[in-house]
Amino acid sequence: MGIFTPNVHNLHELYQDLLQRALSSERQIVNDGLPGMIKETTNVELREAFEAHLDESRMHVSRLERILDAVEGEENSTRCKTTAALINEASSSAKDAPDAQLRDVLLIAAGNKVEHHEIAVYGTLKTWAEILGEFEEAASLDKTLQEEKAADELLTRLSKLINVEAPVA
Numbered sequence: 001m002g003i004f005t006p007n008v009h010n011l012h013e014l015y016q017d018l019l020q021r022a023l024s025s026e027r028q029i030v031n032d033g034l035p036g037m038i039k040e041t042t043n044v045e046l047r048e049a050f051e052a053h054l055d056e057s058r059m060h061v062s063r064l065e066r067i068l069d070a071v072e073g074e075e076n077s078t079r080c081k082t083t084a085a086l087i088n089e090a091s092s093s094a095k096d097a098p099d100a101q102l103r104d105v106l107l108i109a110a111g112n113k114v115e116h117h118e119i120a121v122y123g124t125l126k127t128w129a130e131i132l133g134e135f136e137e138a139a140s141l142d143k144t145l146q147e148e149k150a151a152d153e154l155l156t157r158l159s160k161l162i163n164v165e166a167p168v169a
């Protein structure tokens, strides 16, 4: 199966499909991804960064629910398999690392991957919203896009401090 639901006929349908996938992605991050990463890390700054982004991600869920007119907690019509795979990879690789610093390095790498996926999705959604003339939705999607970029940059900054503490050989 491709990255979109088959039989979409126009940009509006593609936009709705990707919004559903983004909502599924955010719900997985809020319910499973970030709580798991918070539990795994022993670094205070990293934990605080994950906790702050968990709060932001709850806001990302509500923004998408507002755009989609979705009922809170209602089952998504489309599940984001990319996010499911990224979360799965993050939790299994963290479990494989017995060293706490190395585990933090892996968690940062996993976090960066998730943020880059979200940046790609929100960048696309914002562009499509503008093409479709949905300017309020584009502004809401842009707010989330900027928060994803900031989260990615914070993880990159933390990686420069934490990676040097990890065993290199």
Ligand SMILES: [Fe+2]
Binding pocket: 026, 056, 057, 060, 118, 144, 148
């Ligand atoms: Fe998000």
Ligand SMILES: [Fe+2]
Binding pocket: 053, 057, 114, 115, 118, 148, 151
């Ligand atoms: Fe994010």
